[in-house]
Amino acid sequence: MARITNHPILAIPQGQPFSFTFDGKPVEALPGEMISSALFAADIRVFGHHPKDGAPQGIFCANGQCSQCMVVADSVPVKACMTSATAGMVVEPMNGLPALPEVSENLQMGDTEIVDVDVLILGGGPAGMSAALELAESNVNVLLVDDKDRLGGKLVLQTHKFFGSISAVYAGTRGVDIGSKLADQVQQKKTVQVWLNSTALAIFSDGLVGIL
Structure with a gap:
């Protein structure tokens, strides 16, 4: 395990642990924890592989600026370092480029709201x-x-x-x-x-x- 339990400045998230899956295997997370933090705590360092050369990818900038930590969470490509883990979430490695989800031929656009501001x-x-x-x-x-x-x-x-x-x-x-x-x-x-x-x-x- 690689989870920080005591920090000299920041408060450590507290709460009841829950689980989600990564690549079909259960991973434990704490409330408010990012997917990447939970994966690191489970000693998982490789989150996927680059689409061109298959090189392993994982945490790089850790602040949402790059895409090295991309994973697929509940069928949606997300940055693991910026996305909170939730109970029951299904996370898969990003191996190559993400596939577009299936779209119904009867796709309906939701209502839009126009907000007028200065x-x-x-x-x-x-x-x-x-x-x-x-x-x-x-x-x-x-x-x-x-x-x-x-x-x-x-x-x-x-x-x-x-x-x-x-x-x-x-x-x-x-x-x-x-x-x-x-x-x-x-x-x-x-x-x-x-x-x-x-x-x-x-x-x-x-x-x-x-x-x-």
């Missing part, structure tokens, strides 16, 4: 959150969209203490805590809507932005 911000990292906070001070209606399950961007990965100005950039505060502070401030602004787990797909010629 400013759309794509990305809920420190820049996106700071922009939303500044706009909120002028009562500008803002929609802040991020494809992750929480605001913070790269701040959620940074455990070191920042330097510089205390008032301007929270000097002396750890990045993870700065991310939480900014996220709390954003959530309190009445003129700011936040959409998490949402991806901007396209910007159309009529000014609309497609968000899934």
